[in-house]
Amino acid sequence: MSVPNTPVWTIPGGKVSGRGTPKVWQATGLPYASASRWGLPVPVPFSGRDFDAREPSPVCPQVSFPLIDEVLDDLEGRPRTDENCLNLSVTVPAGTSSDAALPVLVWIHGGSYVTGGGDLPIYDPTALVVEQRLIVVSINYRLGLFGYLRHGDAPGNLGLLDQRTALRWVHENIAVFGGDPQHVTVFGESAGGDSVAHLMIAEGTRGLFRRAIVMSAPLGLMSRRDRMYVAMARQVQDLAPDASVDEVLAATDRLQRMSLRYGLRAGMPFGPQYGIDPLPKERDVDDARRSAASIDLLIGHTDREAALFVPPRLGRLPLRPAVRERVVRRLTSRIYGTPARRFAQRHSAAGGHTGRYVLRSKPANGPLAGAHTTDLPLVFPGPAWDSIVRASGPAWHATSDEGRAMRTVLAEFARSGTLDERAHAPVFVHALRS
Template sequence: MTSAQPSAENEAVVSAGRLRGERTDGGLTVFRGVPYARAGRFTPPEPVEPWPDVRDATSDGPISPQPPSRLGAVMGPPRDGLVQADDCLNLTVVTPDTGGRRPVMVWIHGGAYVTGASSFGFYDGRRLTVEGDIVFVAINYRLGALGYLQLDGVSPGNLGLLDQLAALRWVKENIAAFGGDPDQVTVFGQSAGAHSLACLLAMPAARGLFRRAILQSPPLGLGLASPARAARIARYFTTALGRDPRSATVDEIVSAQTAAIVRASGPGGLGSPPFCPTAGAGPLSGLDRWPAALTVANVDVLIGFTRSEMNSFVNGKPETEWLTRLPFIGRRVFEAVKAIIGRRIFDSPSLKLADACAAAGRQVFTYRFDWAPPGSIFGACHCIELPFLLGDQKAWAAAPMLGDASWDGIDEFGHDLRRAWLSFACDGKPDGWRAHHPGAGIGKYWLGPVSAPAAVTEAA
């Protein structure tokens, strides 16, 4: 663990050298683009080479090469102008002070394993840092083919998960330099980020790296890719690429990756992400299904989902909305089918995981987020809880999923939700939540959503 002392309030000394961050008007210090590991293309991450001088950490680092997000029509456009490059293993740290030992919250972004970046404005953690007096960390990791291609002689697969492990090891070793407590680390993620976290819960290599886990809308029903499916996706990718992926440009990689995704997608593009964790590969050796082994020792778990997850993927899409006009289907049947799919992908597997963790003696809490904004076709959709936790008004100003909701109302209710997340990170219990009587198959604890007038209905 790093012990050298910084020479200024906006500096920190980590294992590879000294960093200089940026002091903000709100009294926080932000360190951006901090390298936590290095890796050549399709190779596992390795420790960073030390640097001799003070390293500037006031600008965001490169993000993993990626196509536009398919959820842009729901969340709004992400931040423009970020550099995309192979060398993307970096993170952001936000801290009130580099002294002390505060709880730490590490964010893993979602994006179907092909899009996303910790430096998107959606994922700014300053509200959590200020309100909870915690240290916030957000990581970038390899996505798409660069992170999840499994191809003999080229890529072993699951490199993105190895990146996340490397980031958590870096946090364990270095977070004290930012005023964080390495023994009080909570990892939280949403969508593919929560699915990643479920994978981390299953890895013996992750034991001791975090104490608590918050899984927001993990699509656990999609499971893990089988080796046969991974091999098929690799064939689609190499056929589209037409050259050695180790020497192709990043633009060629992303183009071939997109072609493979289109070829592999199901009706309406709703199939499982083609580039995703593969069972039995690398750090998932020995794991072939959920929820087997998803019980890292001494990890408290908070897991949940939104009321209408599938709305983000289906509502307003011409390629699926036409189904409502077919005889014997109509809107009512369409909505019922969406609900069934949502339960199979999100709801039921999340509660099953809660059961497995509770049976293993873990402290477990579950939730459902029901808030639906006025003037929105998306309702309580996938991603709807994110503005209540991360980002600011500017980042979410163009989010169609928020409809006509006022930011003041979102921020007010968000304060309660952030308090619950922060309380869980600090002492393992989500403060302010109402406990309900446990039901069959629901796990050790069932907790309703945070109370908010005219905002949330009680969980069923």
């Protein structure tokens, strides 16, 4: 049976026109909400109109990230930016019927809460969708000063509120595309993984997702940040609500530099703030996490995350390899490993179905082996990662077998909340436990 390359989905009072290949159908750039600058997200009705969903979602205006910029220029150009960026994209196996009831994975991109976008080519979900026969929803949300600092008229946590609104959209509408709203797993990497961890305890998210996958989240940076946030807010107290986009981005850059005085936390100075809707006060976080035990959790990281951030030289002085390796291992443990283990232990102690993993690196891939982001080409293989390997070395190279193993792990967990540790020994060091 042939499948159309311009799929159409019927919705109440309208239709959605997407784009297709022989492998997948996609509806891109669907608005899930609208918002004024520093305003709360207002859901956009998904009925009573037609949607042309054939263009990639615009991303939030953002500061530059040279490696990603280079890859985008090499492939298809940089994505369009727009403050009106509260859109999502849906990718399904080609030919999926509306009654297929497939499991749904909602992807939250990383980028230190200041950069990135759900439709970037480094997050091409085709292999995951086709191999594992499931649906991937990729979302955009507000970044940097547009979404993550309480100051002036900005209430703070807007990016997290955007994500919650997107999850409500998925719960209410994914059945149109053949998804099962009762089998939604939210997953993300880096700042996206941190977002997932916070959505688990956010007010108003109960029932929106059944499982959570927290990948390479720098949880060790996210506590006791109030002094830094207050200082950052003071620096932009005179920023006008109608400041130009360039002025807001320049302020974002200044705040990132200013935050360096706060040590490790400056590695990701923007992010969710406790005690501001929809999050509890920081002293109440442990109680909130215990109340999230009904959510199945899978959490993990690579074994040398910090290798991406520890340079081989300090100024003109080269770091001896053994010294650099000790620093890499210590920072990886402090920022990623120990917090992930404690997170999993707390979830399990509260009665939650919990699993933890560590992705082992290949020494042959050089000093960046197992570094932060080296898990991404396993999940989202494609030409973008080939470009990164050419530009930055073999650390981001993944074989087809390694990638399929990781995608199988994610899909098994999304479908049933279970894993076969023996089948994925190169990936996992700890199986799920209740």
